[in-house]
Amino acid sequence: MRKQLADTVGDAIKADDKVVLLFGDVGTYGFRHAAAQFPSRVYNVGILEQSMVSMAAGLSMQGFIPVVHTIAAFLVERSFEQIKDDFGYQGLGGNFISIGASYDMASWGCTHQCPADIGILKNIPEIEVVVPGTASEFDSLFKESYDNGHPTYFRLSFNNNIGNLKVNFGKANVIKKGKKATVVAVGPMLDRVKEACKDMDVTVLYYTTLQPFDYKSLKKNISGDKLIVCEPYYSGAFAVDISQAMSGRKIAISYIGVPREFPHHYGTTGDIDKSFHLALNEIKIRIAKIINSK
Amino acid sequence: MNLIKLKQKIIKTATIANEGHIPAAFSILDILWVLYDRVLNIKPKTANNPNRNRFVLSKGHASIGLYVVLAEKGFMSQKTLEGFGKADSCLGGHPDRKKVPGVEASTGSLGHGLPMAVGLALGAKIKKQKNKVYVIVGDGECNEGTIWESAMLAAHNKLNNLYCIVDYNHSGDQTLDLGDIREKFKAFGWQAVSIDGHNQKEIYRALTKKSDNRPVAIIAETIKGKGLKIIENNPEWTHKYPKLEELDKFLTEVK
Numbered sequence: 001m002r003k004q005l006a007d008t009v010g011d012a013i014k015a016d017d018k019v020v021l022l023f024g025d026v027g028t029y030g031f032r033h034a035a036a037q038f039p040s041r042v043y044n045v046g047i048l049e050q051s052m053v054s055m056a057a058g059l060s061m062q063g064f065i066p067v068v069h070t071i072a073a074f075l076v077e078r079s080f081e082q083i084k085d086d087f088g089y090q091g092l093g094g095n096f097i098s099i100g101a102s103y104d105m106a107s108w109g110c111t112h113q114c115p116a117d118i119g120i121l122k123n124i125p126e127i128e129v130v131v132p133g134t135a136s137e138f139d140s141l142f143k144e145s146y147d148n149g150h151p152t153y154f155r156l157s158f159n160n161n162i163g164n165l166k167v168n169f170g171k172a173n174v175i176k177k178g179k180k181a182t183v184v185a186v187g188p189m190l191d192r193v194k195e196a197c198k199d200m201d202v203t204v205l206y207y208t209t210l211q212p213f214d215y216k217s218l219k220k221n222i223s224g225d226k227l228i229v230c231e232p233y234y235s236g237a238f239a240v241d242i243s244q245a246m247s248g249r250k251i252a253i254s255y256i257g258v259p260r261e262f263p264h265h266y267g268t269t270g271d272i273d274k275s276f277h278l279a280l281n282e283i284k285i286r287i288a289k290i291i292n293s294k
Numbered sequence: 295m296n297l298i299k300l301k302q303k304i305i306k307t308a309t310i311a312n313e314g315h316i317p318a319a320f321s322i323l324d325i326l327w328v329l330y331d332r333v334l335n336i337k338p339k340t341a342n343n344p345n346r347n348r349f350v351l352s353k354g355h356a357s358i359g360l361y362v363v364l365a366e367k368g369f370m371s372q373k374t375l376e377g378f379g380k381a382d383s384c385l386g387g388h389p390d391r392k393k394v395p396g397v398e399a400s401t402g403s404l405g406h407g408l409p410m411a412v413g414l415a416l417g418a419k420i421k422k423q424k425n426k427v428y429v430i431v432g433d434g435e436c437n438e439g440t441i442w443e444s445a446m447l448a449a450h451n452k453l454n455n456l457y458c459i460v461d462y463n464h465s466g467d468q469t470l471d472l473g474d475i476r477e478k479f480k481a482f483g484w485q486a487v488s489i490d491g492h493n494q495k496e497i498y499r500a501l502t503k504k505s506d507n508r509p510v511a512i513i514a515e516t517i518k519g520k521g522l523k524i525i526e527n528n529p530e531w532t533h534k535y536p537k538l539e540e541l542d543k544f545l546t547e548v549k
Contacts, residue, residue, distance in 0.1 A: 020420065040420050046450075051409040051443035058413020061398065062421065063344065066413075081403060086410060090400045091392055 001156050004135035005097065006030035008142050009067055013038050016147065020059050022052050024070035026099070053079040053096075057086035060094050065147050071105075072098035072114035072155065080120060087151035088124040094151050095142070101157035101188075102233050102258050107266040115258040118210060119237035121153050128152040129211040130169070131187035131232070133161040137208055144169040157232070159269050161191040167208045172217035175204035181226035181291045184218070184242075186210065189230045196284035200291065213241040225250060228290055230283065231257040254290050256283060295331070295494070297323050301521050301548045303362045303375070309536045309544075311379030313387055317519035317531050319359030321463040321491070322351075322430055325514055326363045328497040329428060338368050341396055347425045348414050350399045352407020353432040353461060354388035360397070361385050369396035405438030407431065408458060412444045415456040415509075428457045428501065434466035436475060442482065445511075449483025454505040458484075461491065463518040464527070479511035491516035521549045 005027065012019045013034050020041045023031060028044050035042040045052045049070055056066035068075065075098045076083070087094055102115035121127055128150050132138035138156060145152055165173055175185070175194060178201040185193035186207050197204055203223040207214065229235075229242060235257025242253060256278070263272045273279045277286065300323060308314035330336070334347045351360050358378065365375040370384075377383035384393035388402030398414075401407045411429035418425050431441060448456050460475055472478070479486040485505060489496040491514030500512040519525035522544060536544045 020417075043451075045447065046443075048440075048443035048447070050405075051412070051440045051447060054406050054409030054440065055413035055416065055444075055447060057399075058410040058415070059417045059420075060413075061348075061410070062414055062417025064417055064420070082406065082409075085400070085403055086406055089390075 001135050001138070001158055001160060002027065002030050002099070004138055005069070005099070005156060006034070008139045009069075009097070010034040012067070012143070012146060013041055016065065017041070018063065018065045018147070019067060020064045021067045021069070022056055023068070024049050024052055024074065026070045049074045049079045050082050053082035054086050056094050057082070057090060057092050060087070060092040066094040067097060067146070068094065069097045071100040071112060072117050073100065073112060076114060076117040076120055076153070083121070083127070083151060084124050088126050091126065092151065093147070093149040095146050095154065096151065097154045097156060099156050101155060101159070103263055103272045104158045104269055106263070106269050106272050109266070110262045113263065115233045117153070117155060118233045122211065122237055124151070126150060127211060128209070129155070130209050131155045132208050133187040133190050133206070134164050135160065136164045137167050141167060141169050141208060155187070155233075157188050160188050165206065170209045170212050170214060172214040173206040174217070174221055175206050177221070177223065178202040179223055181224040181228060182222050183287060184227070184229045186229070186231040188232050192280045192283050193230050195280055196287050200287070202291065210238055213238065213245070215241070215245045218242075218245045222246070222249070222251070225252060226290060227251050227253045228287055229253070229255050229257070231255065234258050234260055256286055295327065297327055298521070298548060300327070300362050300366060302545050304358050305522070305536060305544050305548060306541065307362070307375060307378045308358055309538060309541050310376065312535050313379035314358035314535070315355045315387070315533070316358070316535070317525055318353065318356035318432070318463070319362075320520045320522065321516040321518050322356050322461050323359050323363075323520070324492045324494055325430060325459055325461070325497055326359055328494050328501060330363050330367050332498055333501045334428070336396070338395065341369070345423055345425050348398050348411070348427045350401065350407045350411045350414070350427070350429040351389060352401055352411070352429050353404065353435055354401030354407070357385070357387060357389045360389060361394070364394070364396045370394070404432070404435040405440035409440050409444040409447070411456060411458070412447050412453065415448065415453040416451055418455055419451070419453065426455045426457060428459065430459045430461055432466070433460055433462045433464060433472060433475065434469065436460065436472055437466060437470055445479060445482040445484065448509040452507045453509045454507050456509040457501060457512060458509065459512045459514055461516050462513055463516040465518060468529075476511070476513045479513075484509050484511045486511040486513060488513045488515065492520055522547060
């Protein structure tokens with residue numbers, strides 16, 4: 001994903017002279033070619049995330065399309081007010097690309113982890129939220145939306161799905177159709193959900209854009225009287241949208257995602273997944289249990 | 295120019311609305327006037343010219359001072375100004391760029407305007423434009439870390455098209471001792487001058503100061519509520535408005 005980030009943003013810088021990249025001393029090596037080729041539009045700004053975001057707003061006012069990059073916790077949690085006031089409230093366009101996801105940096109501890117990012121940003125009207133499941137999905141989703149005049153957040157992870165789907169900004173994909181229940185997989189959860197549900201008679205939908213939320217696909221493809229949302233960040237971040245989409249329908253909605261606890265483990269992302277019951281075998285058991293419950 | 299008429303408008307508008315930060319508006323009024331009258335060269339007709347000079351009021355709570363100057367310069371009507379603070383008005387306690395003609399940045403939360411101005415100045419440099427960016431911050435606002443982050447950013451990127459005016463009205467004296475702000479900006483790599491923020495000649499000279507490759511900090515010594523003795527440096531008036539029956543007295547006494 002790091003390479004894709006450098007390639008995708010590098011392509012945009014090359015193709016569009018309005019694109020300016022600001023990053024907070026993260027990804028410096030990956031951006032070295034773009035920095036060498038376009039020094040006036042590529043800045044390793046320094047380790048000052050809040051000012052980096054406000055500065056990006058100033059560039060946006062000048063007609064540029066800023067791309068701001070650093071670790072999720074520092075981009076979203078530390079700079080939330082700057083994204084809210086300087087981009088959301090001012091109606092400015094810009095792109096915020098994070099790495100680290102929920103706990104990709106498992107052994108670094110919770111200061112470098114950010115499972116709250118999606119739920120936090122959802123509170124900013126007008127913001128767009130994208131959770132790609134693979135590097136190539138990031139590439140296409142970024143290219144489709146980077147210049148649309150909105151603030152857009154891209155949550156990148158090192159732990160991605162294998163294989164690629166053709167995804168479109170703002171649209172969910174139908175992975176399979178079934179009768180007993182509907183399972184929504186968000187971004188990097190897709191592989192686990194597909195494998196867990198391979199012998200189950202369920203509909204599987206895949207979401208890579210969470211805001212704007214594709215209500216239409218969910219309403220159109222809903223199957224059975226149970227809906228299970230599998231998401232790689234704090235569970236329930238989009239509960240409001242899900243309930244709105246299901247308004248008036250008798251349906252039991254469950255969320256399988258990161259619980260609101262600080263991880264008790266270091267090790268790998270897989271180790272923390274296991275402790276949070278998010279490993280493949282546990283997801284399979286949890287989905288089956290929900291489907292078979294009365 | 296004597297700004298009594300503008301000050302009277304500020305008092306009247308704030309009294310009617312029961313809103314607005316009169317002491318802060320008075321402390322920056324001379325600076326705002328010199329900017330809009332002689333330095334910025336922005337007119338309502340050219341307000342969207344991409345090559346224009348830019349002004350950001352980082353201390354957005356002094357908005358009523360900005361509105362009065364914008365009205366005087368034809369960006370809005372007297373009627374619009376009189377609507378200040380009303381439900382359907384475009385004029386709030388903090389300026390909104392999407393609503394108010396001539397306002398470049400929506401500010402209010404302190405410490406946002408200067409880094410946005412850094413982005414505006416960098417953007418002008420990237421486009422190889424000669425336009426300049428002016429920003430007013432408060433001395434209390436200089437408590438914010440983003441002010442000093444931005445000071446580093448501006449110096450590092452050699453933004454000699456950026457002028458940061460510190461409205462040093464000493465409202466921050468009740469909190470942190472800022473020490474010598476001019477020396478602090480110098481230490482961060484800026485050119486820095488101290489002026490009397492109510493002396494329009496000194497203000498003009500500083501705002502048009504030729505810069506080398508460094509951004510310019512102008513430490514403007516000002517008085518909160520300058521011109522109206524009852525509110526000058528009187529903390530009671532930070533968020534207080536004259537009563538209607540006091541209005542005539544205040545309008546007469548203001549200098």
